[in-house]
Amino acid sequence: MKRKILIALSLIIIISLLCSCTKTPAQTTGPSGTEASTGKSSEATGTGSSNPILNEVGTLPLVKEEIELDIMVGYYPFLVTDVNTHYAANELQKRTGIKLNYELVDYQQVSERVTLMLNAGDELPDIITAARMSFDQINYYGSRGVFLPLEGMIENDSYWIKRIFTEYPDAGRQCRAWDGHIYVVPRYAENLLTIYGAKIWINGKWLENLNLDMPTTTEEFYNVLKAFKEQDANNNGDPNDEIPLTTANNLWYGHVGGALMNPFIYDNTGNQLIIKDGKIVPAYTQDEWREGLKYINKLYKEGLLDSECYTQDTNTMKQLFMGDVQRAGSVLVGKMTNIVPAGQPELWQDYVLVPPLKGPSGQAVTCYVPPSVKADTGSVINAKSKHADVAFRLVDYFWSEEARLITCYGEENVDWRTPPSNVLGVNGKPAFMEIINSFGSPELENRIFGDNFTYFETEKFVGGQVRKEGDADQYFYMEVIDKLVGFEPDEVVPPILPITPEAIEEYNELNSSITSFVNENKAKFVVGELDIYSDAAWNAYLDQLKTFRLERYLEIMNEAYEIYKK
Structure with missing residues (x-):
């Protein structure tokens, strides 16, 4: 049997206040400080959009001046009580420079809502996220010109998604419809308890x-x-x-x-x-x-x-x-x-x-069930959006580690922290993060979107957490690493x-x-x-x-x- 090694892709962005427009580095070693670093990354690829409002690919903020986009999000009501004061909603705007006009729909009702809109030919927002749509449904409407095909933008105007597709080619293959197009940026998560x-x-x-x-x-x-x-x-x-x-x-x-x-x-x-x-x-x-x-x-x-x-x-x-x-x-x-x-x-x-x-x-x-992309909390872009290139840059950013930390784990040193380098995670490697406020705790109310968002999460988000005595899932996780990985x-x-x-x-x-x-x-x-x-x-x-x-x-x-x- 081939002995495979799970390699955690590191896409963390380092904070810098040395300039107003900053470039994301190719790779860092921990989540501490999650904005982009000073200077331009030699890893950046693609020619980028010709839209003058956009900064260079991979640069934060994404735009040179504030621009508004409409976004519909299927959400957990217990996590969002007021989107105007919501930590993640405001932090995304601060980091990207894009003002999002949210239409929040209960996650239990959003699929029906979007299906009715699609069937009726109603006007769609620029972005639809976490609408509980299947790949079949997305690809059907994408092939009929409702959702924007994204593969060209991924090749020429993407920073995070393109790098991930290079490192994780199966993720890219799984995103493609039968006609060769990609109509959705999905979610992806690696968790050894489910993979094995x-x-x-x-x-x-x-x-x-x-x-x-x-x-x-x-x-x-x-x-x-x-x-x-x-x-x-x-x-x-x-x-x-x-x-x-x-x-x-x-x-x-x-x-x-x-x-x-x-x-x-x-x-x-x-x-x-x-x-x-x-x-x-x-x-x-x-x-x-x-x-x-x-x-x-x-x-x-x-x-x-x-x-x-x-x-x-x-x-x-x-x-x-x-x-x-x-x-x-x-x-x-x-x-x-x-x-x-x-x-x-x-x-x-x-x-x-x-x-x-x-x-x-x-x-x-x-x-062994290979990790796979899921469409249910993915993001699609309205093919008729007047700001489709800006919308894509935002969806590209959703796949950064920074965006995942903001939208699911909250604020650094408030809801989670970076451990010292000598502290080990569950996977036996230097720990990636220590959770302060666990999901479901009242401290996270009106701070995160949770898993109900578009993201790319590598194994270290679970395996790289600081070990806790008596934690059942961590015990099971270590058993999997010790007994099953490699078979x-x-x-x-x-x-x-x-x-x-x-x-x-x-x-x-x-x-x-x-x-x-x-x-x-x-x-x-x-x-x-x-x-x-x-x-x-x-x-x-x-x-x-x-x-x-x-x-x-x-x-x-x-x-x-x-x-x-x-």
């Missing part, structure tokens, strides 16, 4: 009680579960009350597969497709998938996998973890606080992450593919019906309703799968994949 989603957490105290080592192979994991079942692993005197492995049908990454299937063949727990010989193919038709189902069926048949794994919900299952005596030896879940409260460490701190198990062939890979598959199906509008409805129907059929039959093979050892049963499953137009589904996917790769 499907996991097995095992009770470390039970391992100690039975003097067992952490399992490293499927066979060792089987033996550990068997010992949990038979040897009173929780030391309560009852050898029959332990559930060796459990999950629930509505649990985040509680998918019966994932980390159990990966030793045999990669299972992304979503569409369950893989890359093979440069093409997208189904994992669920391969011989290795069948071998994985045999293994999981063995766990179920011997009472090692919870018999209620497909029928119980989280509220039912959590009782195994909430009592004075824990009854679950291991669990399939993204993180333990999806089951028990973060504020009760006694309920989750005994559970440790199981490294990727080696299968019979020696394969050991982790579930990614060589290739995975991109999380976003540019499917044409002519095929999107057909694709959605096929994706839904095929995925449902595969998951239903996976469950039947696991619980023994279908015999995974029977060639007749397996071949019947494959034949029935073809009736769902699997070939057409893969054709659509691979056509989009070829566009993506270009």
